Structure formats: structure tokens, C-alpha cells
Amino acid sequence: MTESSTTMNMPPLGGAEPLIDPHAHFHTPLTNRGDWARYNASRLDVGERIGIRCHVASILGSWGATSPTYFASPDDQTRANDFMLDLADQHADRVRAYVAVNPNFTAHALAEIERGMARGAVGIKLAAARRTTDFALLDEIGAAAAHFGVPVLQHIWQHRRREWPNQEASDGVELARLAVRHPTVTFLLAHIGGGGDWAHTNPAVVDVPNIVMDFSGSGIDRGMIDEALRWVGAQRLLWACDLTLCTGLTKLRALAYAGASPNDIADMRWRNAVRIFPRGTFDASLERPLEAA
């Protein structure tokens, strides 16, 4: 445990009701930051303090050390997936793994998905290495998700009006075009607080029911949660953190003031995650006590 070890008899900062973070990341020794172990420990430790029962997580290649974060080389991504799957094994009741793939390397991506699912992965993480409208490549990933019955977490730039460096991002309109081609797959549209104009995303996906959205990202604009609730409803929204647990806690505490009922909040905290991931994914997590919480 780090300096921030939990203290006995303190209720979780995020409340006692179950909480699942379906958009988390970890690092490996092969990334370009020397504090990778501290970072991982901080996420797990603070997760306990907030009350997160399970982190559904991925690792994006080497995070830029030996290939770009969103354009990970096949070798980097394989090593990252190995580390992620090992981490999920080590923390079986509080960490579950996505298989992250770069769709430009279709055969490798499909092999990684098959390998990951065999090792207990519960979803597919698509980084921004190819526009989601590039169906020739993305359709095969969608078909694999349908085959294995897992959701696809897609990195999204809210209202992408231009190219942004170091990624080939898609926005809500573009993800919707992919999602309608794979109606049996749930697409988790990443981080409406993670950059770009979140107001654009709500109308872009409202008519595509197999797209759900997560609240993660550093953005904490007032009105963001309220508008998402009005447009798509609580059953298509998932609380999540991504890179910033602090804004996650903030948004968690704000849910009740954004027009969400207790039932809505339970959906966003954990019940929607239980619904979209494979059956039994969170059984152990929901039964375990929080460490020293």
C-alpha cells in the first residue's frame, strides 16, 4: 500500500453502494514513466477509498515509450495485454481486463482478442488508431465482439472538428455509423468529459441504442451530466474515471444534483456495467469487502 493507505472505519468517499469503473488504465514497466508502480498502486489504493469494487482496465501499448499510445505496435500491444491479463489474475476480484487492439493489424488484433478472451478478458478496447468509419477494418473487430459477447470501449473525441495530434480519433457521429452495423454489440463511447464538445455527442448517438456512454475524463462542466441524462437516460450512462479519479469522485457526488433519481444513480454506478459485460463478470467484486474501508 502507498502513503494513502486506507483508514479503518471510514466509509467510502463515493458512498457505500456498489461502484464499478468500466474505464480504467494501468501502466507496465515498459512505459516511459519511472513511477509506473506507484501509479498502479495509487489507482488501486484510491479506488478502495472511493469504493470502487472493480476496475475494468486496459493498457495502451507502451504508452508512447516504444510506439505511440494510440498507434501501438503489435509487439507493444501484446506485451501490454499480457501485463494487463496478469494484473487481472493477481487481483481477480477487483480488476478485470479489456484486450486492447490496434485495428490496423487485423490478424494480430483478432488473435489478441481470441487469446485475451481465453484468459478471461471481458471486453475489447479500441484505441484511436483508425477512424470507426473505416469499416473494412473495424467490422472484423465488431464481429469478434459479437462472437464473444463482449462490449467494445471506443476512445472518442467529442465533436472532432479537426485532426488532433497522436491519434486518429472518431466522434459520436462516426461511432454511431459503426454501431448500427453491429446491433448486437454494445459500444461504450468513452469519456464524454475527456475532450471536445460533449454537447454534440448526445444528439449524435441518441438514436443508436447499442451505444452507451461513460462519464470519465477530466472535464467536469456543469450541465454535462444533466444533458446526458435528458438525452439518453440513465440506463445508457456509466460512471467511470479514466485517467482522473478525482474528477470521477466529483461526478459521483454530483449525480444526485443533476436530476438523477436513486434508481438512476444505481444504474450509472454499477447496474449498467453488470448488464453490458458478460454474465458473472463482477460477481466476485460485488461480494468482496472493500479493503479497510
Next chain:
Amino acid sequence: MSEMASVTSPARVDTCAWIGGYPFRDVPHPDPDVLVRVLEREGFTGAWVGHLPGAFHRDPVPANRSLYTALAPHRAVLAPAPIVRPDWPKWEQTLRNAVDEGAPAIRAYPTLWGLGAEHLAMAELALACGEAGVALHLTVRFEDVRQRHPLDTAGDLTAAHVRRLARLPGLRANIVVAGAGREFIEETHWGLTPEEQQRVFYDWHWVWGPPEDHFAHLVRTVGAERFAWASWWPLRLTQQAQALVDLLPRGPLEDHARSFAHGGTIAPPR
């Protein structure tokens, strides 16, 4: 939310709130009576309140009039932080009016007015704030750069702006910087002498907590006493400041949280 644990804090005055709309997106009910209720809910005993649309006007005087009028029924809780534009004729009168209205701080937006870090008008304003006994409040940004409207092109306040003002010989005013991230704060703080450092306060709404833990790092290195409570209402979720404090590592840093500054300590009531 009552069932969520939170580190309890002493009475504190919010250093960064506004009333009024924002030109580039809707913000829910940005009205003073709502702000009063939110402050009480979030544990603030008062707030320095600016006029949000006025930040984007050329002449700040009508916005200040609107601010004084809107806050009048709530003055026990809401203190005006009007705008003083130092390259505008009669700005000294605007500052005197602010003092007469009991403002603990005035707000300036040099980048929105095209004033660079070396512009003499900002130096004159900072020195005049010291003479008048009000804090000078500066805003780094209103929104994340990744979402800005195509018309929103002024750019962020720079650390150079703040260093330039904090280094003014004879400066007596406190400077409060809203919306700075870790790099901005470190570039400013470590670019000042120990005496100059004491003139500058930062809110922590835009500083990252775990797992990066930038906030904990800054509290350890820059010192808790340099950080000031702020709600950022109505633009951002007001819960962020408390969430970052609650997520500080348990142990010694929690004790530091008692040393955070707030409006009541930076500019005590006259």
C-alpha cells in the same frame, strides 16, 4: 451527499464564483440565489462573485453595475468581485467604486483584453489594488482548451503574466490565480523569490489528483498555504475542490489541509 464520507473543513470563503451566463455554452441557472444554496451545501460560508458575461464585454462598468444590483439581496454571503480593466478610461474610478461596494477582490482578464505579460497597465492595476486593499484575481481559463468555441481565441493567461506582477517592487496586493494546472503553478512559484511567492495564491480546481497525484505533490512542495478554496460555480462542478482534498494521502497531508487559504484569509473583511 450525506452517505459519502468527506474530510470536514473549517469555515471558508470561495475565491472563484460568478453569476450570469457564459457566451459559448449554456450553464444551468447561474443565479445568485442558487449560488447561495450551493455554497451552503458545499460548506462555503461566502464567495467572491464575479460577473461572467462581463468578462467578455469591452466596457466592464455596466456589468459591474449589474453585479452590484444582483448581489444586493445576498451581500451577507456573496461579495462582489467586479471587473477593473486598466487600459480603459477612468479605471481608477471603477476601482474606487469596487472598494466602496465592499469588494474584497477585483477581477482582471488581461488576455481577453489583449494585454500581454509586460503591459504596464496591469502593473499599475496591481499596485493600485495594493493601495486600495483589495486582492487582484486572475483567471487562467474558463474551459478546457479541447472544447473551445471557434470564436474563443484569446488564449490562456500565462505564468509570465503572474510572475511579472508578483515581482513588482513594493507590491502590496495579494494575487489569486484561478484555473492553473500543475505546470503553471510550478513555473510561477519556482520563478519567484520566497518573498514574492507569498503574494500569490492558486485555486486547485484544475490540478489533477490520483493516480497522477499532482495535487498531493504541490501541497508537499509549494505548500498548502499557497492554495485557496474555490467552487468554480457555475462553470464547473463545485464538488471538485473538496474531492481533491478528500483524496489527499492519509496522514500528514491531511493536516496540511487545515492550512489552505480562502477568501476570508486572503482579503479579510474591512
